[in-house]
Amino acid sequence: MARGIIIEDLYKKYGEGDTAVEALKGVNMQVGPGEVVGLVGPSGSGKSTLLKCLGAVIEPTNGRMILGGETIYDQKWNIKDLGALRRDSIGFVFQAPYLIPFLDVIDNVALILMLAGKSNDESRKRAMKLLEALDVAHRAKAMPSQLSGGEQQRVAIARALVSHPPVILADEPTAPLDSERALAVVKILHEMAKQYETAIIVVTHDEKIIPTFKRIYHIRDGKTVEEAGEGREI
C-alpha cells in the first residue's frame, strides 16, 4: 500500500503528571489509495487531536505512522521538515474553505506547487487541470469572495489535491453546505480519491454523508473502532 496511510498504536498525551490528559490511547487506522473513510465521534473524543497528529501539526506521544510507504513517525518524527511534509504529502480540506483572500482561485490552488519550487506557469497549468476536473475552471481568475460556498469548497479540494498527496484530511468539509451541495462535495471526494489514488479521511458529524463511506472509524475516548459502512452510491 504505497500511497495510503497506516497508523499503529498512536498515543497522544497533553501535559504531565496529575494534569495530564490522554487524548489518543492507541489509535489504529489504515486507509488505502483511492479509499474514502469516515472518522466520526462525539465532541472531545479525540478527532481533532488525531487529525492534528495525522497532519503533522502536533507530535504524537507514541506509535507509528506510515505515509505513502514511508515511516514518518516511529516514537519520534523521522522527517525534519514537517512543513515540507505537509506541503508535499498531506492535503487539507477544512470546514470553512480558508482560501487565501488576496489570491485569485488559480493561484490559491497553484500556491502549494509554487511553494515547492515549481515554476508559476507549470503550477498554474496543473492547478487549471484540477479546476477543470472540479468544474470551477471558469472561475479561475475570480477572487474567493466572489465564489459561492460550494465553489469555494471545490477550490479548497483542488488545493488539497494539487500536489497529488498520498492522503487528504478533510475536517467537516460539508458542514456549511446544504444536503445537495454536501453530497456533491462528497461525490467529488470519492471521484478524486479514485482518480488520484489518494487516501481521504473525512471527519464528519453529517448524517447525510456518513452512509456514503464503505468504512467508518468511530473514535471514542481516544480509541478507534472500525465498522463497515453502507457505501451508498451518490
Add this chain to the structure above:
Amino acid sequence: MISLAGRDIAHSWGKFVFTGVGLGLLIGVTMTMAGVYRGMVDDAKVLLDNSGADLWIVQQGTLGPYAEASSIYDDEYRGILGMAGVDAAANVTYLTSQISQGDLDVRVMVAGIVTTEAGLPGQPRFLVEGRHITRGHYEAVADVKTGFKIGDEVKIRRNHYTVVGLTKRMVSSSGDPMLFIPLKDAQQAQFLKDNDAILNQRRRTAANPAFNNPAVPGLLDAVLASQSVNPFVNAVLVRVSAGFTPEQVAEPIRKWKRLQVYTRAQMESILIEKLIKTAAKQIAMFLVILAIVSAAIVAFIIYTLTIGKIREIAVLKLIGTKNRTIAAMIIQQSIGLGLIGFVIGKIAATFWAPIFPKYILLEPSDAATGFVLIMVICVLASLIAIRAALKVDPAEAIGG
C-alpha cells in the same frame, strides 16, 4: 513564486494607499522639519555669502554683528583700509525693524551700507529689478520677500524711503528679508530718540553743573552736539586682496587695532553653532519624536494587518509555507507602506515648502537619508508583527 505581499497590497490597495497617505503626510512633516533646519543654516550662509566680505571686524570681546551687539567707531575703517592685504573695507550697521507699507506689515533686517562706491562689502550683490542706491539719503533696496515694489515709500522710524531696487535671497540669519539703506540714515535710525526724549536729555544735561559750567563757555553746546549724533557702526566688512589669506590680514588688525576679527569660517561657526544651536536642537528633538511616532504608526499598522490575517497565516503555515516566506511577506508590506509614505511625504513637502513664511531647504541628500531611515524603521517596525506571525500555530487552521 508569486509575491504574496504584492498580491495582498493589490487586493486591499485602498487600505494601503490611505494608510500610506496618512503616513506620508507625517513623513512630509518630518522632511519639512529637516528642511526648516537646512533653511536656517542656508539663511546664515547666504547672509555671509551675500555680504561679499572675507573678514568681519567687530567690537573686542563680542560675537557681533549678528550674534551679539557690537559697536565700533565709524572712522575705524580708515586705518583698516591702510593695512596690508585689505582690498576694500566698509562700515555696516544692522537693525531689525517692523515696517508697515500699505497693507503690508513686514519684519525686516535693515542694513546700513556705504553707497558712495559700487561693489563695497555689505552692499546687495545683485538686483532683480530697479537700481542700486545712488543718493546719500532716503533710498532703499529691498528683498523681494518684503513684498515691496519699486517706487513704494516705506517708513523707518521718522523718515520715509523710496524703494529703488529689488534684490533676492538677501535674508538675515533668522530668515527676515533685508532692506538696505544708506549708512548715515541707518546710524541715525539705530539710536533715534523721540522729541520728548531729546528735550528731556537736553534738560538733564543742562542741569548737570559738570556740563553747564559758566566758567567754560561753549561746553554745554559741545556736549549736546555730541549727544545728537551716532558715530558708531556695528562692524567693518573687509575684502582681502588677491595673494593674501584672510588669516594673514586678520592677525595684524587684531594686534594693532584692538578689535575682534572673524574670518568667514569663524563667522559661519558663530551663526550655525551658536546662534541657531538651540533652534537646531529643538528641531532635532522634533525629528526624533516624529521618527518614533512614524515607527510606532508603521508598527501598529503592520501588526494590525498581520493580526487580521492570522487564519490565513495559519493556513499558509499548514500547507508548508516557510517562516522566512511569511516574514518576507510582512517586511515587504511594511516596506511597501514606507515607500508609499516616502513618495507622498516627498511630494507633500515639495508642494507645501514654498508656502512657509521662512525658507525651507529640501536637500536631495536629506531625502536619500530619510528614505534609508524610513526603510530601516519599516523593517524594525515589522519585527513585532513578524514575531506574532511566527508564533501562529498551523493547528489553528484545523481548529478543534
